[in-house]
C-alpha cells in the first residue's frame with residue numbers, strides 16, 4: 001500500500017494520482033538569499049536497524065542550506081511505502097506538533113529530500129521524494145542535480161503510454177529508472193537507465209526494501225556514504241555524519257551505483273566518464289564549510305580562495321570584512337595573506353532567514369537592513385576590503401556598499417572569492433538567465449562602477465582551480481567559461497560525453 005501525506009493540504013491518499021493541491025506553506029523568495037545562486041536539492045538515504053525516519057529527519061535538517069522550499073521523507077516498512085512531504089522548511093513539514101503527536105514514518109529503509117525550486121514551479125507536485133508504484137512494488141527517488149535531456153525522455157515515455165504529473169526532471173528520472181528496472185531487473189535496469197540519463201544526478205533510490213546511492217558519470221553533485229552505529233547512510237554532504245555521530249566511509253564515485261545493505265555498502269557497477277566534472281560552486285558557496293567533498297575539505301578551499309584573492313588583488317586597507325555568513329573563510333584567507341586585520345563589520349540577523357518580497361525599493365532596502373546591519377565602530381573612517389564568495393546580479397552588493405559608506409567607510413574595495421559568473425548552469429543550480437548576471441558582457445571596471453566600489457577584484461580561474469586542488473579538466477567551470485562538460489543544446493562542449501566515453 002502506498003500512503004502519502006501532503007502537508008500543504010493535509011490530505012492523505014492511497015494513489016499518487018490524487019491531486020496535490022495548495023502551496024499554503026510556501027514562502028516568497030528571500031531578498032538577500034535570492035541574490036545568490038540556489039542549489040536545487042539535498043538527498044539522504046538510510047538503511048539499518050534504527051529508525052530510518054529519525055535519522056533521515058536529522059540529516060535533512062543539517063542539509064537545509066541545500067533547499068528551503070520543500071521537504072519530504074519516504075520510508076518502506078516491509079509492506080508499504082509511507083511518504084510525507086510538503087512546502088516549507090524541514091522543521092515546518094515535520095513540525096514540533098506533528099512529532100509531539102506521535103508523527104513518524106515506521107520502517108528501516110528510507111530516503112529524504114529538500115528542494116529549492118525555480119520561479120513558476122513552487123508547487124507540491126514538484127516536491128521530493130518522487131514515488132511510483134509498478135509491477136515489482138514501489139520505487140522512490142530523491143534527486144539532486146538536473147537531467148539535461150529530460151524533455152526528450154519525457155516525450156519518448158509519453159509516446160509509450162506513461163503519464164506525467166509534474167514538470168520535474170526528477171519525475172522523468174524516476175520513470176526511466178522504473179521502466180528499465182521493471183523490464184530488466186534492478187542491476188541491468190539501473191545501468192540501462194544511466195545510459196539514457198544525461199546531466200547531473202546524485203540520488204538515493206528505494207526499490208521496496210533495498211536502498212541504492214547513484215552518482216552520475218561526471219560526479220557533478222556530491223554524494224557520500226557513511227556508517228552511523230550499525231546503520232548505513234548516503235547523503236549529499238559529509239556534515240550529516242558529524243551531526244549523527246557517524247563516520248565517513250567514502251564518496252560515491254562518479255558513475256557508481258552502491259547498494260546500502262544492512263551489512264554495508266556494495267558496489268553494483270560503475271560507469272564513469274573519462275573525466276569528472278565536479279561543480280566548482282560546491283566548494284565556493286553551496287556546501288557547508290565543514291563538509292568534505294571528493295576528499296577535499298570545503299573550508300580549506302575557501303581559505304585558499306581568500307589567500308589567492310589577496311595575492312592577485314592586493315590593496316592598502318585597514319580592515320577585511322566578510323559578507324556574512326558564506327564569505328567568512330574567504331575573508332579570513334585574505335586577511336591571513338595580506339596581514340590586514342579581519343573584522344566583523346556587518347551583523348546578520350539570524351532570525352530573519354527569509355523575508356517577503358517588498359513592493360518597492362524603499363521597503364526592499366529596509367528588508368536588507370533587517371538582515372544586515374553595520375557595526376559602525378568597525379567601519380567608520382576605515383578603508384575596507386569587503387569580501388564575498390560570488391556576485392550574481394549585484395543588487396545586494398550595491399546596497400551593502402551604500403550601507404558601508406553611510407556608516408562612514410572611507411573606501412570600499414570589493415574582493416570576490418570566485419571568477420565572474422557569465423553563463424547559465426544546466427546542472428542543478430538556479431542560474432539560467434544570462435542577462436541577470438552583472439558580469440555578462442561587462443568589464444570588471446564597468447562592474448566596479450555599477451556597484452559603486454573603489455576597486456574590484458575577482459579570483460582568477462587559475463586561482464580557483466589551484467585553490468580547489470583538482471586538475472582543471474576534472475571540474476565543471478561552465479558558468480564561468482561558457483563551456484560545458486555535457487552537451488547542452490546551443491552551448492559549447494569541453495569534453496567528450498557520449499556513452500562511448502564510459
Ligand code: SF4
Pocket residue numbers: 220278279280281282424425426427428429476477478479480
Ligand atoms: S555550470 Fe557552474 S554552477 Fe553549474 S555545475 Fe557547472 S560549475 Fe557548478
